[in-house]
Structure formats: C-alpha cells, structure tokens
Amino acid sequence: MKEITASMAGTVLNIMATTGDDVTEGQEVLMLESMKMEIPVEASVAGKVAEVRVSIGDFVNEGDILITLE
Amino acid sequence: MQKILIANRGEIALRIIRTCREMGVTTVAIYSDADKEMAYVREADSSVRIGEPPVQKSYLNADAILDIAKAENVDGIHPGYGFLSENAEFARKAAEEGLVFIGPSPKTIEQMGDKIVSRQTMEQAGVPVVPGNSNGIDNIEEACSLADSIGYPIMLKASGGGGGIGMVRCENKQELLKSFESTKTRAKTYFGSDKVFIEKYIQNARHIEVQVFGDSYGNLVHLYERDCSIQRRHQKVVEEAPSPFLSEEARERLYDLALKAAKAVSYINAGTIEFIVDENENVYFLEMNTRLQVEHPVTEAITGLDLVKWQILVARGEKLPLLQQEIQNQGNAVEFRLYAEDPVTFMPSPGKITLFDWEPGHGVRVDYGYEEGSSVTPFYDPMIAKCIFYGSTRVEALAISKKFFADMKIEGIKTNAPLLKEIIEDENFQSGRYTTSFLTEWIAAKK
Secondary structure, eight states: OEEEEOSSSEEEEEEOOOTTOEEOTTOEEEEEEETTEEEEEEOSSOEEEEEEOOOTTOEEOTTOEEEEEO | OOEEEEOOOHHHHHHHHHHHHHHTOEEEEEEEGGGTTSHHHHHSSEEEEEESSSGGGTTTOHHHHHHHHHHTTOSEEEOOSSTTTTOHHHHHHHHHTTOEESSSOHHHHHHHHSHHHHHHHHHHHTOOBOSBOSSOBOSHHHHHHHHHHHOSSEEEEEEEEETTEEEEEESSHHHHHHHHHHHHHHHHHHHSOOOEEEEEOOTTOEEEEEEEEEOTTSOEEEEEEEEEEEEETTEEEEEEESOSSOOHHHHHHHHHHHHHHHHHTTOOEEEEEEEEEOTTOOEEEEEEEOSOOTTHHHHHHHHOOOHHHHHHHHHTTOOOSSOGGGOOOOSEEEEEEEESBOTTTOOBOOEEOOEEEOOOOTTEEEEESOOTTOEEOTTSOOEEEEEEEEESSHHHHHHHHHHHHHHOEEESSOOSHHHHHHHHHOHHHHHTOOOTTHHHHHHHHHO
C-alpha cells in the first residue's frame, strides 16, 4: 500500500482521481489550496487508486494521507 | 463608538489598533490557536481566542465572532480586508445585534460582491465595463459561443470570486473547454456558488483603482488612484500612487467614473473602484471592493490622511472630514508586499522567521504582521509585511525603496525580497512602462 500525502496544510479544492483509476508517476491527482495558492499534489509512484480519503472542501494538515494506492 | 472588535488578524489588525489608540477607542482582538503569539494580540487592549487555526473555525466563524462582540460589549466591528469584510450576511447579523459594522451597508456589499450584478449595476449607471457577458453562463456551449463573439483571449471568472481566486485566462477554445468545469467546481468550493461569466482579456493593460469615500449624508469624494499592475496569480505585489502612466485627461476621467460608480450604489465608507486601463487609455470597470484595501497606505502617504480614522468617523455617523477640493495629493508613494514565498516559483514558504530587521528612516513605513521569532503558519495569507516608501518624486521614493531592501534582513523562511529588489532595478519599472503582464514576462525571461 502506497500513500499520497499532503505536502502542506490546506483545503482540498479538487480531486482528479477516483477509486480504481490507474495513475502514473507525476500525475496530478489532487489540488490543495493553501495560503491563497493552488498547490497540485502529484502521485509519487504509479499505481491503482485504492481509496480517496478526503472530500472537496476538507481541511488537511501536512502529512495527512489523501489517497492510497494498491 | 468607544470600543471595537477587530474581526481580522496580522498587519491589518495592528494597523487598526494604531488608529484606535490615537482616537481613544478601545480594541478587542480575536485570535486562532495559530496566532496566539502574534504582535496584534499583544497590542490590543484585550484579546479573545476564537478557535482552531483553519479559517472556517476561526476568522470566518461569524457566529462565534458576534458572540465575542456581545460578551465584550463592543459598539462596533472593524472587519479589515479579506475574511468577513465583504460578507453581507455578517454585516447584516452584526446590525441586528445592534453593532456598527465599519463598512458600507449589507445591500451594497451584496450588490458589489456578486460580480455579475456589479457589472449590470455599472452598465446601467453608464460606467463602461470590460466587454463580456452580464448574465452568467449556464453551460459550456453558451460559454464557447460567447467567447467566439467576444474574441480570445478571455477571462473565465467566478461571479462570487475575489482576491485573484476563481479566474482563469483562456487563450482559445481548447483551454476554455479544459477550464470550464474545474472553474465551476472551484467557485462552488470557495464561494458557495458555481455561477461563472466571461470577460475579454485586455492585453497590455494596467490595473488602476480609485479610492473613494462616502458618508451617510450623501457626500462622496475620491482620494486619487493607485496603480496595481504588478501582480502574480492576479494578486498584487507592488502598488503605487499616482500612476506613472496616466495622462491628466485620463486621470480626471477615471476619477469621474469612480465617483459615478460609487454614486450608483449610494456608497458609504471606504471603497475602491478597480479599473482596467488599456494602452489607449480606454477605461473599463472591473469590480468594486467594499472595504479598506490592503494597499491603502500609498493613498495615506500622498494625501497625508488616515483612512482608518475616516472609516470610524463615518461609521459613527459623522460627515467626511474634508470636501473634495480640500483633499490634496503630493509626492509619490510605492508599496511592496513582502511575502513568505519562493521568489521564483511563488510557492508559499511557511516557517519561523529567525531574523527580521530593517532600518527605519525618512519616507519609510513598514506595516508588519509578523516579527522576528514569529512563525508564518500555512493557514493564512503569506504576507509578512507591507513596505511603503514615500518621496517628493517617484525617483526619490524608488531610491528609498532600494536602500531599504539592501539593508533589510529576513532569515528562516524564503521570501520574495529578491524579486522585489529586482523589480526596483528593472528598467521598465523605473520608467513606469509596465502592464499587468510584467511579472509573467519577467518569469518567462528567467527560464
């Protein structure tokens, strides 16, 4: 199980991947808003999305797990 | 008004405290858990914890703020800028609780906060607006046909948007197709409404705004313009007054239009009319900000007035202290926003400021929120301080700026100070020949 975590605290603005999607390394899977800046979150490795743990509008802290990959 | 609550944080809270102190008004600050150690909390006459750091649980929590206001027995609320400052519901609730909201009426906030309604209002008042649609767009087909008729590039904007968030520039149909749904989703997340509209993107334009002030007796004045063309991500970085670009004729036209716009909504208190000015000095209304602006100090520098004081006087029901012909402007002022961010990628850089020191001097004003030893947290705007310089000429103001940034020391986090230094040295900036694409071009040249 691989995890994609938040690079910094912020609000989830958009989620571009759903359970079952195959994502490639470097693909933008989620958009965070932090300090009035949109911060793209990329998949650090390739894999199939097992679970999206957050919803649009959620506040996340740095290090929180956003998406898990199989 | 003897006691006010400041529904804000950081530098603007400190700025409001300073004037309140001079006027003998008692201040109550609110703070989230992340802001407990900040200077404004210490400087206010009293301070009350509002909640956890995220804005929804702190500075956007209208009910909790009103509860504190009542418990502290304040007479009024100063909303500062951002947060709840342009929230009509908050202003209305405050009034219902018998509190004076230091700003315009809830109705005006509502009217100008909806960018589609504000476009319609200005068109009816005879103020030219940026070519576009004033009714909102429901679907992508409508968006594409509208964009075709206006001509690319276009700006796709959220009607409830502001602060540079929720707008996307589209060069062609492919980009519009790509951005349409995501802009609507973002608009919904941020502003609670997915209503969007389209405006023409005006090339080689300047962003010039006019400070206006109204009182409850129908008096309306302007306090000259500010040129805010140097922006990144549609957010301002440098502002100056007067604009180094406008001809006298265009300047007068701009003031007239600003007063016309303010009159159309019977404006009360401090407000700013933002315009786009193209290379032929055609002027278009962009939006109205119904609050004190971040960059108000440049106006204070050239007029010698205290805008926060005026806000409180007007909120107390007094008349504007000066008539239009009594308001003079002199010299040049320029403000640089010092941000906690990477100077090249503009990515935020929160962390602890281990050293922050500068030389005070003639023509130097620093409105800071953070200080040495304090931490920039990832919860709020990354602005550390506003550095404002005043000279009898623009050349003098820029010379003071240059010296200030050469001496200023800030360590512990990345800041945009290197970028600000380069802007001051830039030939086009020095000559006043710059447009809203200044920083985009500057970054492109770096690559």
